[in-house]
């Protein structure tokens with residue numbers, strides 16, 4: 069009897085702890101570990117996470133409160149997109165940045181949303197239709213390549229995704245080739261969580277800005293750490309400074 073009561077209290081206590089935990093993680097304004105996805109060593113090029121379930125992720129990635137700290141307009145401003153340009157959103161996830169990018173490039177520009185997860189791609193295709201984003205195209209890509217044509221885009225945005233990419237220097241070289249630099253230097257913007265941030269993936273997979281800059285430089289970029297007002301993240305910009313021989317002659 070006493071054993072049964074003890075068991076009952078233990079269950080009640082565990083349920084209580086679970087409910088408190090669920091409430092805390094549903095509160096986006098509270099510090100949170102964002103990448104509490106199931107661990108799988110083979111997933112995401114060995115980064116140990118997979119993102120099969122957009123319904124689950126949209127709760128935190130698309131939470132209205134994200135706007136306060138993510139400052140999407142500022143991120144898009146740091147990317148320095150001009151109307152009419154072509155922009156890729158690498159690791160688009162649930163498509164959080166797409167409406168901001170689509171608005172910025174306008175009807176004459178194009179946004180290409182890229183992700184390795186079929187479930188995310190399906191989710192984003194529905195989102196694009198629902199939100200009537202006529203200038204957005206969604207593509208599933210392999211882990212080791214953005215699969216963009218040479219010079220296909222002017223700008224590439226990569227938010228909270230670079231740490232999932234393996235062999236990043238080689239990958240940076242592919243991004244470099246994908247950028248058009250005929251009229252002005254093509255650019256990539258990488259936004260990652262700082263080491264100090266109470267949000268973000270586990271410390272063991274966080275990247276320092278110096279590492280990101282080094283990886284971009286070995287892919288051929290000129291890289292700088294930008295000044296910004298993001299409370300939890302930093303932003304590194306890489307520019308393609310060469311002008312390939314395939315560019316039309318300058319008048």
Ligand SMILES: C[S@@+](CC[C@H](N)C(=O)[O-])C[C@H]1O[C@@H](n2cnc3c(N)ncnc32)[C@H](O)[C@@H]1O
Nearest residue numbers: 119159160161164183184185211227228229232
């Ligand atoms: C943490 S989410 C970030 C989503 C979005 N950028 C945002 O800020 O809301 C990372 C996304 O990158 C995708 N991803 C991981 N590795 C990738 C790769 N090598 N190429 C393209 N997408 C990748 C994942 O499937 C996931 O949807």
